[in-house]
Amino acid sequence: MPVLEMRDVEVxxxxxxxxxxxxxxxxxxxxVAVLGNNGAGKTTTLATISGLERATSGSIRYQDRDITTARPWTTVADGLVHVPEGRRIFSTMSVLENLQLGGFLVDDKKVVKQRIDHVYDLLxxxxxxxxxxxxxxxGGEQQMVAIGRALVADPTMLMLDEPSMGLAPLVVASVMEVIGQINQSGTSVLLVEQNARAALRIADRAYVIASGAVTIEGAAAELSTDKRIVDAYLGA
Incomplete structure (x- = not known):
């Protein structure tokens, strides 16, 4: 049974x-990677899953519970955590304070500290x-803060919107390595990316979307050699 299933959703x-x-x-x-050009609907897809946008039809299920109309703080409490495009960290707050906000829904401050220590071990x-x-x-450090803040919420599933945006190639590789490590620790990942090459290297499967609908889907290894994907996203 899928940990997350989005079915026939319209927004x-x-x-x-x-x-x-x-x-x-x-x-x-x-x-799982979601690929597509600007305006394809990638960000809207994550925002609708996390409750920031409302579906007008269709259904979204997480861990076999209907979350189609759930509020964002409810999805976070259930372990479904969204790292938005553009990092969205608080620029005047310290790294530690930003991380502490990831534990906003956790009453036990000792637990929050333990989770922050775990983030420091990873990053x-x-x-x-x-x-x-x-x-x-x-920019790369800010992206790591955004990911670390999400980890303090102790996600079962992490949704990442364009984590490589605006980063140098070496930094992109570092970010993708961290995402792989998070996944290996048992966290499922839904990764929205324009950098198809980087995403397909670490993904198990991928969807390509255009105009708000899936046009291609399959195993990441297969899509990385698919002529349609190579021509549209990967180049020669």
Whole structure:
């Protein structure tokens, strides 16, 4: 049974339809990539799953529970955590304070501290920057803070929206390595990316979407050599 299933979901922004019968699923322990050009509906897909946007039809199930109309804080409490596009960290707060916000729904502060210590073990550079303001960090470091903050919420499934955006190739490789490590620890991942090459290297399966609907899906290894994907996203 999929840990997440989105079936025939439609979303409108006013009269503009953003998702058109969007369907996808993520099995437990998978990394699933969602690829597509700007405006394809990738960000809307994650926002609708996490409750930031409302589906006008269709259904979304997480761990066999209907979350189609769930509120964002409810999905977080259930272990479904969304790292939005653009990092969205608090620039005037320290790294530690940003991480602490990931435990906002956790009453036991000792548990929050343990989770932050785990993030520091995974991302030692953040430990060294613990007291530094978020806005003074590099783009790659800010992305790590955003991911670390999500990990403090103790996700069963992590949704990442364009984590490689604006980063240098070496930093992209580091971010993707961290995502792989998070997955290996047992967290399922839904990864939205324009950097198809980087995403397909770490994903188990992938969907390509256009105009708010899936156009191609399959095993990541197979799609990485599919002529349609190579021509559209990977180049020669």
């Amino acid at each position: 409108f922004y006013g009269k503009v339809q953003a998702l058109r019968g969007m369907s996808l699923h993520v099995e437990e322990g998978e990394i 030692p550079r953040l430990a060294a920057r613990s007291s530094q303001q978020g806005g003074t960090l590099s």
